[in-house]
Amino acid sequence: MRTGAVTLTIDSHLDHVFLVGVAVNRICTAVDLGEQVAGEIEAAVVEAVNNAIEHAYANRPGHQVDVCVRLELDCVRVQVCDDGRAIPAETWRAAIAEPERLAERGRGLTIMRGCMDDVQYTREAGRNVVTLIKRIRAGAA
Amino acid sequence: MDVDQRAVGNVVVAKPLERRLDARSAPEFKAAMARLVRDGHARIVLDLSDVEFVDSSGLGAIVSALKQVAGTGDLVLCGTRPAVMSMFKLTRLDKVFQMFTLPDDAVAALAS
Numbered sequence: 445m446r447t448g449a450v451t452l453t454i455d456s457h458l459d460h461v462f463l464v465g466v467a468v469n470r471i472c473t474a475v476d477l478g479e480q481v482a483g484e485i486e487a488a489v490v491e492a493v494n495n496a497i498e499h500a501y502a503n504r505p506g507h508q509v510d511v512c513v514r515l516e517l518d519c520v521r522v523q524v525c526d527d528g529r530a531i532p533a534e535t536w537r538a539a540i541a542e543p544e545r546l547a548e549r550g551r552g553l554t555i556m557r558g559c560m561d562d563v564q565y566t567r568e569a570g571r572n573v574v575t576l577i578k579r580i581r582a583g584a585a
Numbered sequence: 586m587d588v589d590q591r592a593v594g595n596v597v598v599a600k601p602l603e604r605r606l607d608a609r610s611a612p613e614f615k616a617a618m619a620r621l622v623r624d625g626h627a628r629i630v631l632d633l634s635d636v637e638f639v640d641s642s643g644l645g646a647i648v649s650a651l652k653q654v655a656g657t658g659d660l661v662l663c664g665t666r667p668a669v670m671s672m673f674k675l676t677r678l679d680k681v682f683q684m685f686t687l688p689d690d691a692v693a694a695l696a697s
Contacts, residue, residue, distance in 0.1 A: 458608045465607075465638070483638075483668040490640050494608045542677070546652055548645035551676045555641055558675035 445475050445580060449514040456497045456507040456526070464511045465490045471513055472520065477580065484559035485520060485578055491552040492524040492574045500528025500572050519561075522576045531572060536565050586613040590621065596695045597621065598688050600632035606643030614643070618650035627658025630691040634664030639672050651682065659683075663691040 452467055454460040465486045472482035493509055501507045507527060514521040540557070543550035556563045562577040589600040599621060603610050621629065631647065633639075639647075651660045661683040665673065673679040685691035 461608060462605055480668075480671070483671070486638070487640065487672065490607065490638075494640065494642065498608070545677075545681060546648055548649050548652075549641070551641040551644055554676055555672065 451512045456501040457505040488556045488559040496526040500526045520578045524574045586610045588617040593692045596628045597626045598630045605638045607640045608642040611642040611646040615646040622653045628695045629660045
């Protein structure tokens with residue numbers, strides 16, 4: 445697979461999330477990851493960016509969300525970074541649990557984990573960083 | 586967001602005319618579905634054939650619509666594209682909703 449990295453930045457408004465979703469999807473199909481894998485990566489990235497806007501920034505526009513897409517030899521690594529409030533460890537742990545059958549919220553992390561091989565939340569230099577990794581099978585791209 | 590509506594007997598087929606049912610469009614979609622229920626429609630076929638992308642907010646809005654007709658009627662889905670279907674499967678919502686390929690089959694199931 446071709447390697448490289450690009451960082452996309454949007455303002456913290458839900459109206460803009462589709463821009464990174466569509467861009468990430470297109471990058472992934474351009475390196476022949478296939479529609480399904482590209483769609484899964486897009487879905488995970490959209491959830492992480494939505495979380496940054498809705499939770500870290502409490503839906504306040506005027507803040508930055510950075511999405512760094514790194515194509516590596518054996519994986520796609522996406523980092524979604526914001527400068528909003530930190531996510532308490534217990535909140536992150538609780539979000540891993542499957543929501544109730546008819547819950548209207550709480551499926552974001554389920555989607556991220558289902559679409560990616562690894563999902564990590566870290567706090568780095570005062571920023572929230574969600575790292576999403578999709579491993580690429582040898583010969584798949 | 587525009588939601589096309591077509592009545593077939595006592596069933597209404599609601600089709601969101603939007604490619605992305607996401608955090609941006611979900612509130613409007615939810616409101617449109619609530620209006621439909623308020624107008625007395627309890628048997629609803631949600632035709633998702635134009636929807637190419639759904640996120641957790643979009644799924645939540647569809648669940649909300651189901652809950653609004655629960656007890657009085659039903660809401661079933663049709664025309665789900667593969668990428669959208671995979672989100673239903675991932676979140677196990679494919680076990681919650683009855684799904685059909687064609688709108689006519691979905692209408693027949695609700696009308697009977």
